[in-house]
Amino acid sequence: MNHSILNKLKILEKRYLELELLLSKIDISSNQNNFIKLSQEHSKLTDIIMCFRDWKLNKKEVNALNILLYDKDLSEMANEEIKILLKKSNILENNLNNLLLPNDPNDNKSCFIEIRAATGGKEAAIFAGDLFKMYARYSELCHWKIEIMSRSEGEQGGFKEIIAKIKGKGVSGRLKFESGGHRVQRIPQTETQGRTHTSTCTVAIMPIASHILKININASDLKIDTFRSSGAGGQHVNTTDSAIRITHIPTGSVVECQDERSQHKNKAKALSILSARIEEMERSKLHEKNANIRRNLLGSGFRSDRNRTYNFPQNRITDHRINLTLYRLDEILEGNLDLLIHPIIQEYQADMLSNLSKKNV
Known part of the structure; x- marks a missing residue:
């Protein structure tokens, strides 16, 4: 185990013992708020400290068995036991890293x-349409629910812009590194001379805003316009001004929703998207100040700005952030996105642990 991380664990264990002593002495009736605060801190440390103690006990057993390696009669048995304990030690270290x-x-x-x-x-x-299908298939494999909130269709298919809500446990954590520029290299359907073109899309993942933030959006900061929904014709044409456009004046963020026939429903959808955008802007500002966060949320959309390249002629996909190249583009477009997501998360966690070990403790 890294020396500096070990020192950090020792400091946390010392604090854990202090908390146990404080909680045993505190008068709950006279200082309930302080008791709750200390109890919460104690609870957060419990899993880490229990795992650390298991690791220390495991190490102590290994040290004891190492002495038996010099005993002719017991060395073989001791060696087998040490192998088992070392495997257990690796598991405990991984658990500690994740908990930290x-x-x-x-x-x-x-x-x-x-x-x-x-x-x-x-x-x-x-x-953009292909990307949406990829995320929709991945959501289906993860048993998440996906709901289209707003879309603007392209002239020859796909979308100029599409916004969807993906509901499920752990959605943001799994998808957060999808944000950024996505570049495609292929022969377009519209190409008559067989030339490979390069195009880009941008993806933004926005955790659904908390209830508190929604309340804090000032009504005076919103400009709300209504207009007639556009449709393909026939019975789906909406003859009322049910489409909604909301502009958040301080940030200049604009959201349009026209998928619902009800103005009220379109407005609710637009406000929920706007809330998520504003909250994401605030998070991005904090991330810029944090030296540990090295990845930007959303690129400019230029050809040179990309997190990932999808090369159709070679069935190749490359994530440039972690220098990962796979020749399994067809599988990934069918929703097997974990081939990319898992390595990115592992790399991020390794970066975080590296930064943690460099900190003075």
Whole structure:
């Protein structure tokens, strides 16, 4: 185990013992607030300390068995026992590393996913549609529910922009690194001379805003416009001004919703998306100040700005952030997104632990 992490665990154990002593002495009736505060801190440390104590006991047993390696009669048995204990030690160290990682309160939330066609015109819109299908299939495999909140369709298929709500446990934590620029290299359907084109889309993952933040959005900061929904014709044409456009004046963020026939429902959807956007903006500001956060939420959409490249001719997909290349693009587009998500999360956790070990404790 890394020396600095071991020192941190020793300090946490010392604090844990202090908390136990304080909780045994405190008069609950006279200082209930302090008791609750100390109890919560004690509860947060319990899993870490129990795991650390198991690790220390395991190490003590290994040290004791090492002495028996010099005994001719017992060395073989001791060697087998040490192998078992070392495997257990690795498991305990991994558990400790995971427990030490900072907890992101947004990881368990549901989220909005916003996909926008960027550079590449009609082909970018078609690719935005492909990306949405990929996330929809992945959501189905994870047993998450997906609901389209707003969409603007491309002239030859796909979407200029589509926003959907993905509901389920741990959605934001699994998808948060999907935010950013996605670049595609392929021969478009619209290409007559067989040339490979490069287009880009941007993806933004926004944890669904807390109830507190929704209340704090000032009504005076909102400009709300109504307009007639556009449709394909026939019975689906809406002849009333049920579509909603909400502009948040301080940030300039604009949300349109026209999928519902009810103005009230469109407004509710637009407000929920706007809340998530504003909360994400606030989080991004905090992330910029945090040296441990190295990844930007959303790129500019230029061809040079990408987190990931999807190369169709070679069935190749590359995540540039972790230098991972897989020749399984077809599987990933069918929803097997864990092939990319798991390595990214592991890399992120390794970065966090590396930073943790460098801190002075």
